[in-house]
Amino acid sequence: MTAPVFNPLLAPSPLPYGLPDYAAIEPGHYLPAFERAFAEHRAEIDAITANPDAPTFENTLEPLERSGALLDAVSRAFYTVNSAHATAEIQEIDEQLAPLMSAHSDAIELDAALYARIGSVRDRLDELDLTAEQRRLVERRHTEMTRAGAALDDTAKERLTELNARLSTLTTRFEKNLLADTNDLAVVFDSAEELEGLAPGELSAAAEAARERGLDGRYAVTLTLFTGHPHLSSLVRRDARERILAASRARASRGNANDSSEVVREIVRLRAERAALLGYPSHAAYVTSDETAGSPEAVRALLRRLAGPAARNAQREKAALQRIVDETEPEPFPLAAHDWAFYTEKVRQAEYDIDTAALRPWFEAERVLRDGVFHAAQELYGLDFRERADLPSYHPDVRAFEVLDSDGTPLGLYLLDLYTRDTKRGGAWMNSLVAQSALRGTKPVVVNNLNVVKPAAGEPTLLTLDNVTTLFHEFGHALHGLFARVTYPHFAGTAVHRDFVEFPSQVNEMWILWPEVLANYAVHHETGEPLPADVVERLRASETFNQGFETSEYLAAAWLDQAWHALSPSEAAAVTDVAAFEAAALADIGLDEPTVPTRYSSTYFQHIFAGGYSAGYYSYIWAEVLDxxxxxxxxxxxxLSRAGGDRFRARLLGVGGAKDPLEAYRDFRGRDAEIAPLLKRRGLDA
Structure with a gap:
C-alpha cells in the first residue's frame, strides 16, 4: 500500500508565528489542501446548524469564529504567492480555484440555518451579557450575510451563486490578461542613447530586464501598474517617452488574446444584475451602503467638489509647462501627455531648484527601511525589528523581520518583498499571511509588496521619492495589521471598512519629511552627507506643486470607477464601447484633459476589476480627509512622540474592525474630521 503523500499545508507550520513553510510547499499541494479545507469548514458549519439547543453567542458565533481555520491558512498562503510570484503553474491553479472558492463562500454565506441562528442571537442582543466586541460581531455577521443574499428565496440564491461564480472567473481572467500584456508590452530599446536621462542604476536594470528576455545588449523598460511611468520625468528623448506611455495605455485593449474589453463589460453587467437581485439600484449603491460614505451620492458629491478646482489647477500647470516648451525647445510643440512629467521636472527645478531624480543617492533602500521606516515606528511605538534570515519564503527576494514590542514581547513578523518581477502583479500592497486572534491564539504575519526595479548585482538600490512614499504608505498598512488586538479573527488587522482602510497607511506618510526621521535616513550612500537643509526646505515648499495633475488623474480614476458601477442592469447592457464610455464619463466631471490621462483606464484598472476596490477607489481621497x-x-x-504614537495605536490601529471606525476616529481626535486640511494640502483651498 502506497503511503499518503505528506502535504505541509495540512499540518501546523513548524515555523515561528505559523509562517507557511514555503520551502516544503509545492504547487501541487494547494488544490488538495483546499479540498480538505473546504470539507472541514463545511463540517464545522454543519455542526453549528445541527445543534438542537437554542442559539446563543457561545454555541453559534464563537464556533463560527473558530471555524475555517485551515481554509484561512491555506488561502492566505496561496493568494500571497498568486499575487507576488504567479508562475504559469500558480496561475493555472488560480483559474481552477476561482469558481470553487466562490461556490464554497456562497454555501456558507447563504446558509439559511446559520443565518437564522445568527438572527436569533441578534434579536436578543439587549438581553445578553456581551462585550462591545461580541455585540459588534453579531451585528456585522448578520449584516454581511444579509448583504450576501442569505435572506433571498432559493431561486434568487441559485442565480446569485451563478453570478458570483462567473464573476470570480472573470476577475481572475482580468488579472491574468493584465499581467501577460504588461509583460508583453515592456518597451525594448536598442541602445543606451535612446534612454538618455536615466540614472546608471536604472539603465543597468533595463539591461538586466532585456537580458532576462533573451535580448542581450538591448534595454527593456517594464511597465508600472498605473498609466504614467517614473522614467517619463527624466527621459530626454521625446520618442522614448511617447513609446512608454503608449504601451502603458494600450494594455489589455489591443484586440489580442489578452484584451479585457469584453471582460470589463461583462463584469459590469453582472455586478449590476447582482446588485438588483440584492435590492440595490446599482453596484455602487450596494458597496457604499456598508461603508463610512453611506451612499454613492455622498461619494460623487465629494469627487465633484474637488474636481473643478483640481482641473483648474491642472490647466494653470499645463500653461506653465507649455511656456517651458516654447522657451527652451528649438522647435516648440504642443504639450502632450508623455511630456508632462519631463517638463514638470524642469519647472520644479526652475521654481524650487529641485531635481527629484538627483535625490536618489540619498534614498538608498536599506537605509530608508531601517533608519526611516523602522526608525519612525521605533520612536512612535517603541518597536524593535530583528531580521530573520533563517526563515524561508516564497521567493529569495523576500526578507523577514521579527517585530518586538516596547517591552520586548514578540508582536509578529513583517515580510518585505521589494522588487518587481514578471510573476508579480503591478502596484504595491499589504496582506496578512496570519491574522491576529486571541480566540485562535495567533499572532500577525504581514507582508508588504512593492515593485522597485532591481539593479544589477553589486549596485545599490536607490529609491525615488515616490518609492519612499510607497514604502512608508504600505508600512502603515503593516502597522495596522501588526497592532490590532482583537479576540475574533473577523476583526483582525485591516478588516475594516474599505473607505477607512487607507487612513492609517496615509497617516504613516507624514514621517517621510519629518525632521528627525528625514535626518536619520536621507544620507548620501557614497559620501555619507545628509540631504542638504536647503533642499529639504525646498521639498517642503513644493508639496503642493503639480497637485493639479496628481489630484486630477486620481479623481478621474475614482470617477470612472463610480461611473461604471452606478449603472443599472439595463444601462450596463447598453454599453458597447469601453473607450467611448470612459471618455463620456470623464467629460461629465470635466476631467477629460488629454494631457492628464486617468491614473487607470478600464482595461488595466486592476483595483476595481480584479481587486477589492470596485465602487471603492474613492476610498483614498475619502480616507485622506481623516489623514x-x-x-x-x-x-x-x-x-514624533511616544505619547502621540501610543494614543494613535490604542484608539485607532489597535481596535482593528472591532469598533465602528468613525467612533474610533472621534475617540482619537475628540471630534469628527474636518476637510480644510485636505483642501490646503492639495492646493484646493484658494
Missing part, C-alpha cells in the same frame, strides 16, 4: 486632519493633530501634540 490630513490627523497630521494636524500630531503637529499640535508633540509630533
Amino acid at each position: 490630513a486632519d490627523t497630521v494636524e493633530w500630531f503637529r499640535e501634540n508633540g509630533g
Whole structure:
C-alpha cells in the first residue's frame, strides 16, 4: 500500500508565528489542501446548524469564529504567492480555484440555518451579557450575510451563486490578461542613447530586464501598474517617452488574446444584475451602503467638489509647462501627455531648484527601511525589528523581520518583498499571511509588496521619492495589521471598512519629511552627507506643486470607477464601447484633459476589476480627509512622540474592525474630521 503523500499545508507550520513553510510547499499541494479545507469548514458549519439547543453567542458565533481555520491558512498562503510570484503553474491553479472558492463562500454565506441562528442571537442582543466586541460581531455577521443574499428565496440564491461564480472567473481572467500584456508590452530599446536621462542604476536594470528576455545588449523598460511611468520625468528623448506611455495605455485593449474589453463589460453587467437581485439600484449603491460614505451620492458629491478646482489647477500647470516648451525647445510643440512629467521636472527645478531624480543617492533602500521606516515606528511605538534570515519564503527576494514590542514581547513578523518581477502583479500592497486572534491564539504575519526595479548585482538600490512614499504608505498598512488586538479573527488587522482602510497607511506618510526621521535616513550612500537643509526646505515648499495633475488623474480614476458601477442592469447592457464610455464619463466631471490621462483606464484598472476596490477607489481621497486632519493633530501634540504614537495605536490601529471606525476616529481626535486640511494640502483651498 502506497503511503499518503505528506502535504505541509495540512499540518501546523513548524515555523515561528505559523509562517507557511514555503520551502516544503509545492504547487501541487494547494488544490488538495483546499479540498480538505473546504470539507472541514463545511463540517464545522454543519455542526453549528445541527445543534438542537437554542442559539446563543457561545454555541453559534464563537464556533463560527473558530471555524475555517485551515481554509484561512491555506488561502492566505496561496493568494500571497498568486499575487507576488504567479508562475504559469500558480496561475493555472488560480483559474481552477476561482469558481470553487466562490461556490464554497456562497454555501456558507447563504446558509439559511446559520443565518437564522445568527438572527436569533441578534434579536436578543439587549438581553445578553456581551462585550462591545461580541455585540459588534453579531451585528456585522448578520449584516454581511444579509448583504450576501442569505435572506433571498432559493431561486434568487441559485442565480446569485451563478453570478458570483462567473464573476470570480472573470476577475481572475482580468488579472491574468493584465499581467501577460504588461509583460508583453515592456518597451525594448536598442541602445543606451535612446534612454538618455536615466540614472546608471536604472539603465543597468533595463539591461538586466532585456537580458532576462533573451535580448542581450538591448534595454527593456517594464511597465508600472498605473498609466504614467517614473522614467517619463527624466527621459530626454521625446520618442522614448511617447513609446512608454503608449504601451502603458494600450494594455489589455489591443484586440489580442489578452484584451479585457469584453471582460470589463461583462463584469459590469453582472455586478449590476447582482446588485438588483440584492435590492440595490446599482453596484455602487450596494458597496457604499456598508461603508463610512453611506451612499454613492455622498461619494460623487465629494469627487465633484474637488474636481473643478483640481482641473483648474491642472490647466494653470499645463500653461506653465507649455511656456517651458516654447522657451527652451528649438522647435516648440504642443504639450502632450508623455511630456508632462519631463517638463514638470524642469519647472520644479526652475521654481524650487529641485531635481527629484538627483535625490536618489540619498534614498538608498536599506537605509530608508531601517533608519526611516523602522526608525519612525521605533520612536512612535517603541518597536524593535530583528531580521530573520533563517526563515524561508516564497521567493529569495523576500526578507523577514521579527517585530518586538516596547517591552520586548514578540508582536509578529513583517515580510518585505521589494522588487518587481514578471510573476508579480503591478502596484504595491499589504496582506496578512496570519491574522491576529486571541480566540485562535495567533499572532500577525504581514507582508508588504512593492515593485522597485532591481539593479544589477553589486549596485545599490536607490529609491525615488515616490518609492519612499510607497514604502512608508504600505508600512502603515503593516502597522495596522501588526497592532490590532482583537479576540475574533473577523476583526483582525485591516478588516475594516474599505473607505477607512487607507487612513492609517496615509497617516504613516507624514514621517517621510519629518525632521528627525528625514535626518536619520536621507544620507548620501557614497559620501555619507545628509540631504542638504536647503533642499529639504525646498521639498517642503513644493508639496503642493503639480497637485493639479496628481489630484486630477486620481479623481478621474475614482470617477470612472463610480461611473461604471452606478449603472443599472439595463444601462450596463447598453454599453458597447469601453473607450467611448470612459471618455463620456470623464467629460461629465470635466476631467477629460488629454494631457492628464486617468491614473487607470478600464482595461488595466486592476483595483476595481480584479481587486477589492470596485465602487471603492474613492476610498483614498475619502480616507485622506481623516489623514490630513490627523497630521494636524500630531503637529499640535508633540509630533514624533511616544505619547502621540501610543494614543494613535490604542484608539485607532489597535481596535482593528472591532469598533465602528468613525467612533474610533472621534475617540482619537475628540471630534469628527474636518476637510480644510485636505483642501490646503492639495492646493484646493484658494
